[in-house]
Amino acid sequence: MKALTWQGKRSVSVESVPDPTIQEPTDAIIRVTSTAICGSDLHLYEVLGPYMHKGDVIGHEPMGIVEEVGSSVTNLSKGDRVVIPFNISCGKCFMCSRGLQSQCETTQVKSHGSGAALFGYSELYGAVPGGQAEYLRVPHADYGPVKVGTELPDERYLFLSDILPTAWQAVKYADTGEGGTLAVFGLGPVGQFASRIGKHLGLRVIGVDPVPERRAMADRHGIETMDYAKGIADELREATKGRGPDSVIDAVGMEAHGSPVAAFAHQALGLLPDKLAQKAMETAGVDRLAALHASLDAVRRGGTVSLSGVYGGQASPMPLLSMFDKQIQLRMGQCNVRNWTDELLPLVEDDADPLGVMDLVTHRVGLDEAPAMYEKFQKKEDGCIKVVLQP
Template sequence: MKALTWQGKRSVSVEMVPDPVIEKGTDAIVRITSSAICGSDLHLYEVLGPYMKAGDILGHEPMGVVEEVGSEVRNLKPGDRVVIPFNISCGHCWMCKQGLQSQCETTQVHAHNSGASLFGFSELYGSVPGGQAEYLRVPHADYGPIKVGHELPDERYLYLSDILPTAWQGVKYADVPAGGTLAVFGLGPVGQFASRVGRHLGQRVIAVEPVPERRRMAERHGVETIDFTKDIGDQLRDMTDGRGPDAVVDAVGMEAHNSPVGAFAQNAVGLLPDALAKKAMETAGVDRMTVLHAAIDSVRRGGTVSLSGVYGGTASPMPLLTMFDKQIQLRMGQCNVRRWTDELLPLVEDPADPLGVMDLKTHEVDLDGAAAAYEIFQKKEDGCIKVVLKP
């Protein structure tokens, strides 16, 4: 089969690789019909290369049609249409039963003291082949896949794999009071959905984003937008009676712009041999912190900062004095996808499309065009906000 593989920093290519096969009774083989490129894929493309190996299959936002199931899978059959959550969870361990599927005890990656295994996301999360491919082996298919109908287009359902529940969890974690104000930093795919979720839940939403095309998309959904500037905290306080927003969702993460120290650290680590680079990332601060620090500065006293963007540094500096003095609550973590499925499925199937799932994709390419699409997405060229691959 064809699959998009990682070959090095800023280098991906489509290669012919062996077709996946059933390895355990709880596996399924899914023929992929759509697979999106995620902002987290760009971290692998740029920063997390020391944890990748040439030939690793990328992608963790797939959906498709079941081709084959293992002997222990009773909930699916060939021909069923499914969305595949990006985290691999068993559904029956203690963590899964608490709604913490991203911490699944059955698939935790103990070698790196990491949470649940993820599709297509480096040795940190199990080196499980991903879904930017023609076919995908799905472990724990007796629990993970989300079965959907055949009537609606893929884009109605595709984002249930990651970015929509990630945004939903981020806003839920933000815990905005009734009638309150939510600020969202970053209007990539997760930030777009977080902004729309906030509006859907009745909140005033102010989104902060330097790219005009991304601001315009958010404005179509009733979101107030402003550019990111060095005095962004003062701007947000001026817009919220001098206090700041009740909560902030950071939908940017480790590769924030305007972070020269973090950028230098990431570039320096990228020059090291893999073993030394891993050690540096596991002991040093390599995140670009501009957005997170701006969120902490901007949020009102007693407010909440919710992190949906991915961070990877172990010793990244935090303004603890400010956080303590302002009595800030900080919430974060990989999304527990299956925890939110029952709440989100009716919304994506609603003919009114209240979360605007049909207004996100800006680019659609076949698998052979994936390498060029990665570059366009990373550079934010050609108005690129969300790329969907069609294997």
Template sequence: MRAVTWQGKRDVRLETVPDPRIEEPTDAVIRVTSTGLCGSDLHLYEVFTPFMTPGDVLGHEPMGIVEEVGADVTGLAPGDRVVVPFQIACGHCWMCTSGLPTQCETTQVTEEGMGAALFGYSRLYGSVPGGQAEYLRVPQAQFGPIKVPAGPPDDRFLYLSDVLPTAWQAVRYAAVPPGGSVAVLGLGPIGDMCCRIALHQGAAQVIGIDLVRERLQRAKARGVEVFDLTGHDSQDDLVEAVKAHTRGRGPDAVIDAVGTEAHGSPLARTQQQAAGLLPKAWAAKLHQKAGTDRLAALYLAIALVRRGGTISLSGVYGGAADPLPLMSLFDKQIQLRMGQANVRRWVDDILPLLTDDDPLGVDGFATHHVPLADAPHAYKMFQHKEDGVVKVVMHP
């Protein structure tokens, strides 16, 4: 089959790889019909390269048609249409039954000290072949895949794999009070959807902050109050401008939907680039022991949120030695919540919204649909924020 493979820093290629097959009785194999390109994929493209191996199959946002199921998979049958969550979880361990499938005790990558295995996401998360491919082996298929009805286009359901539950959890973790305010940092796919969900759930004021004109315009068109990072002389200037629009206190909650590749962190960016020049084994050890993130977005969140407010982190961070302003966090009595989205925990809340009324605008959410063969260009375009790109969907 054809699949998108990682070959090196900023180097992805469409190659022929072995077809997946049933290896365990809890496996399924699906024929992929649509697969998303996620901002987290760009971390592998640029930052987390020490944990990648040439030939790794990328992607963790697939959906498609079941081709084959293992003997212990009773809830699926060939021909079923399914969305595959990005995490691999069993559904029956203590963590899964506690609503934390991202910490699944059956699939935890204990040798790396990490949580549940993820599709297409480096050796840190199990080196499981991903979904930017023509076919996908799905471990723990007795629990993971979400059956969806035939008929509507893939875009109606595809985002159940990651974007929708990640944004939904980010908004829930933000705990915006009734009639309250929330600021969303970064208006890429997750931040954009966070704004939509916060408005849908009744936030009185949703503020979107970014520096890409097309993203700001897209959010503004849906009723978001937007602030352009480039229109302010300093972070302090932006903070004061937002406070002026939130009764002088700052928003009740801030969602950081940016993560480790934030603009405005030149020193950390230089450190990440320098680590990429080291031999892979050394770079991996450095990242795990002394790695730092580009923390501009997190620092901004801490400065923006009102005293006693909540910061919700959905952007991926991976640094082991990040310097945090703990005095400010403590003094402002800030609540901080974070983590990978627990996809299956939120599916029942989200599915009723994927109707013909389409209140979250999923049908038109993707800005670009491309064939799988265009993956190398799509990664580059997404990395450089070209051509108004917000969300790319690829089709094998």
């Protein structure tokens, strides 16, 4: 089959790789009909290379048609249409039973002290082949896949794999309060959905991003927007009676603009042998923290900062004095996808499309064009906000 493979820093290519096969009774094989490039895929492309191996199949936002199931899979049949959550969970363990599927004790990557295994996301999360491919092996298919109808287009359902539940969890964790103000830093795909979800739930939402096309997309959905620039925390306070927003979502993560020292650290890591670079990431502060620090500055006293953007440094500096003084609550973590899908499925199937799932994709291309789209997405060229690949 054809699959998108990691070849090195800022280098991915479509290659022929062996077709996946059933390895465990709880496996399924799906034929991928749509798969998306996620903002966190760019971390593999740029920063997390020390945990990657040449030829790794990447991607973690797929959906498709069931081709084969293992002997223990009774909830799926050949021909079913399914969305595949990006984290691999068993549904039965202590963590899954508490709605913490991203911490699944059955698939935890204990060799790296990581949570549940993820599709296509480096040895740090299990080195499981990903979904930017023609076919995908799905472990724990007796629990993970979300079976959907056949009438609506893929884009109605595809984002249930990651970014829609990730945004939903970010808003839930933000705990803004009825009629409160939510600021969202970063209007990439997750930030767009988080803003729309906040609006749908009756909040005042202010989206912050330096890219005009991203602000324009948020504007279409009734979101107030601001350019990301120095002094943004003061601007947010001015817009909220001097207090700051009740809660802030950081949907940016480790590669935020405005962090030149950490940007240099990212480049320096790329020059180290993999094992040394891994050690540096596990013991040093290598995140670009501009968006996170701005979020902590902007949120009102007693407010909450919710992190959905991915961070990777182990010793990234935090302004603990002011965080303590302001009594800030901080919530974060990989999304527990299957905890939220039952709530979200009726919303994506609603004819009114209340979360705007049909207004996110800016580029639809075949798998062969994926390498060029990675570069375009990273550089934010051509108004690129969300890319869907169709193998």
